[in-house]
Amino acid sequence: MAREITQAIVNGILVGGVYALMAVGLTLIFGVLDIINIAQGVLVILGAYLSYSLFNKAGIDPFLGLLITIPAMFIVGVVIHWAFISRLRGGERTSMTLLVTYAVALIIEGILSRIYGADNVQISPRYVNSSVRILGFYVGWVYIWGFILAVALVAVIYALLYRTKFGRSVRAVMQDETAARLVGISVNRVAAFTFGIGVAATAAGGVVFGETNAFNANSGYDLISRLLSIVILGGMGSVGGALAASVFMLTAESLVTIWQPTWAVAVYYAALVIVLVYRPTGLFGRKAVRAQ
């Protein structure tokens, strides 16, 4: 039993790293633009399908293919921001952006299922099923690579946020948009770049997700509800909170799976509900509920 529990914790941490990567994009977008990007889930699936096609049609290794998919997803993000999100103004903007990203998600999902059909697929390079024995536990290589990738990319995003001039303007916009505007920061450009980065993170998330799960165009809904739970639990707009919450949630889910596989997903939502009853701002949240 103790062995199973340790194994579950190891799995939870490794998978949690991948979810952290996807959740960081979501929480960054929220912090800067004050919107929830419902399309994040389906964008992960889009990223997964891109890697899938590159691998199956062109024979490009999914991890190597990130050199193509990350810039591609960045452009997708910037275009979505430019075409829809930057055009919304006024008091109802918050709820409108949410609905707009929902609509974008629908469109992408519809197109994906048009192209790829409803069957589940999985990105399966040769190493997907090979595993390594560490301290008596078998761990899939994919999970290890995914975890390393996630840690590396999260580190890159961290460095970008805290070590560059751009990152400083991002944080300025997060703190006070009006003041940022007054000191000469182009808020719209920062917002576009942030949205792009947030979406680009889904390309990496998509590769690992696509290698570890069978997916189809509909998988985005399940994913976005998990990601939203993570981001809210971590406190919206808090990058560190998103990291901690994803590892926590995935570990909890993987532990519950030992006894109750069917209800494991409910742990997510139950944890979310319980936390919010006691701490409406999430675990690491600032005063997230700004007066409108």
Added chain:
Amino acid sequence: MAKGGGLVVLIVLAVLFPQVYSNPSVVNYGVFAMIFATAAVAWHVFSGNTGYISLGQAVFYGSGAYAMGIAARDWHIEGTAVFELLPLCAAVGAVIAVPFGLIALRVRRHTFIVITIAVFFIFQLMAFNFWFTGGSQGLDSPFLTWAPVPYYQNFYYIALACTAGAVIVAWLVGRSRFGLQLRAIRDDEDRARGLGVKAMRVKLSAFVMSGTITALIGGVWFYFIENVQPQTGFDPLFDLTLVLMVFLGGFGSISGAVLGALIIEPLSLWMNAQPAFTGSLSEVMLGAVFLLVVLFMPRGIVPTGGELITKLRTRGRPAVVPATTIGPLSASSGPSANSVSSGGAR
């Protein structure tokens, strides 16, 4: 009295519709339109008035459907007696809405929306996994021995009655002190609280009303299509469709909610029936229509159209800024449009 006359004409048209077009496949559109009109008005009662966007209405819709299915199965109720279970559906909706609201209404804005989505997924999961819900097969309704023509017509009139009831409730809420308190919360919850509005109690009441109506119509829907599955009863698209209808028609008005439903639902049914738009393409169209509406007509048909009519009427007269902000009901537009203007002007 042109306004009252228009309403009478609408009611007469709605009542006569299945008599004129008795073809079941046409009446079918009408039934779905009325079901969604009821659900959209129910959404308006809570979300339209308070500004709290709920994406968890399917919780009530599906629960109503399942309540009817389970009760009919376990108590061996058949035929038209099943309709006597509708109050039970409504009661189940109300009972679920109380804890749901007590949890979700503690938070605002984004967080509220996400909580409603989370609760929605919990319910879908429960429908999949509980022993009494029939798993992924779902539940079938008892057999109803009606011939096709009266079948669709009867359901049309039942759904129409529900719509009428929902509109009356929404209208009464809109013009009451209670409705005013809800709109005060929408405009500035903290200030409303400071002025003595018991925010939690008021929000929860509206949420329960909305849930009750939605669960009721969920029961009707279940008996009409004779089956419910976890993915159809608790359908994420259901909520998006409701919101789309309301935003297309005009956020914050009853007429907008009804109009949106009458446009979107037949349209999407029709698109689904076209070979060219099968499956996923109708989803793409739904999303695209929604984006166009939000980008080019963000306030919806009813407010935009109302302004246009006012402009046409006052053509040639000296330009006076129309008193769209706060005004008594005397402003030619009536209660529903009045509630729009008080919310539209931020």
